[in-house]
Amino acid sequence: MRTKHEITKIAFALIFAATFWPIITSARMNSENYIIEVDSLNEGGGLSTSTNYMLNDAFGEIATGFSTSTNYQEEPFISSYLFRFFSLVAPTTTTLSGKTISPFDQTATGTISGVEVIDDGTAGWSVTITFTHPTHLASTKLLSGSNNTVTFSGTYNGTYGIIDPPGLYIVEITTGGAVGAAQFKWTAPDGTLTTGSSTASSLILGYGISVNFASTTYVVGDKWSVAVDVFPYTGLLITPDTVAVINGDTGVSAGTAETLTGSGVSSDPKALMIGDSNNSTGTYQQNEDLELNVHANSLSGSFMATATLTVI
Structure with missing residues (x-):
């Protein structure tokens, strides 16, 4: 096969x-x-007899003599594995x-x-x-606020380039608080806006990129971006x-x-x-x-x- x-x-x-x-x-x-070109396993017992036939079975690569009856005579064959390098x-x-x-x-x-x-x-x-x-993922940019505690990671797998408009992920805090309580909205490189997301240590945004929130108190209006580019x-x-x-x-x-x-x-x-x-x-x-x-x-x-x- x-x-x-x-x-x-x-x-x-x-x-x-x-x-x-x-x-x-x-x-x-x-x-x-x-x-493995040939994959087979053969198993059988010893001498089997009846009034009509006598059968000598085989196992693996061991073959015995002839099998006979009043109607047929059959010679077992040796099976083997063929390996291709x-x-x-x-x-x-x-x-x-x-x-x-x-x-x-x-x-x-x-x-x-x-x-x-x-x-x-x-x-x-x-x-x-x-x-x-x-693809290329640039460094995180702080657009507003004072929390330099957000990073982006992953391998961008989309096809939206930096030509015009720029290929950007934009994350903005909409509800302040600690990680888990604070909420944010984010924009994908194709312009899609997602709202009502809860912060966490790491969240997948899309197209292979995640956003990572370090432990701190986030304030409404905190905003970050990261540029992506692709050939x-x-x-x-x-x-x-x-x-x-x-x-x-x-x-x-x-x-x-x-x-x-x-x-x-x-x-x-x-x-x-x-x-x-x-x-x-x-x-x-x-x-x-x-x-x-x-x-x-x-x-x-x-x-x-x-x-x-x-x-x-």
Whole structure:
């Protein structure tokens, strides 16, 4: 049977500031696994007889002699497990070119280098990649009041950018008091207003962001904001390079250059390498070229995303 076999994740960062910044490198994850192609367990007793037949049963990989009757003669077979070895290795570093903040759209480029697949099976396989949106969460700003005790945390997963209007979370106290008694209203980056929320040490606002209230007495009119920015993955073009055959068969091809699609937190899978059935046993490597559309007037700081590679 075929199963989704192995997943490797890559975290990368794209940094924007008023000046040129270096790139933060990613993490590396790899493992080794196998697919059970045949999964069976056979069990039987000893010698069974009647006036019509004699049957010698088998257990596991032990087979006995013939089974006979007046109508048939059957020879047992040996059952076994067949193991298929797979290995998917992600690169140690992934970079996207740093950019200065600009009033114009830009393109950031980079490469995922050295994606490697090792397979000793014959069933065929494919490697796909998905991305989350590269996003940035800025520092908390105190808009009114004197309580500098509210922070925001999490990973923004929406698609509302900072262009116009700004992508902001705004939190304002509407009923004063201690944490738990005080209430607040908040506005999401898409402009949605939510009222009547009770304060707590941490509350999920939406789009992956939480607000955190430290212990203090809050006053009506206390207000804070945090800016978020995003480069949607629908602006990311991935071009798989030619597959390098380190050893083995030659039936492995590269996927086509495509801009990612999708409407969820992660993009739809994009094919990078495709191994043909009965012609893709061996070791294969490939680089993936990235071109990310960067909108004008972005926030400064690190934009984080996660790429997930899957071999099936």
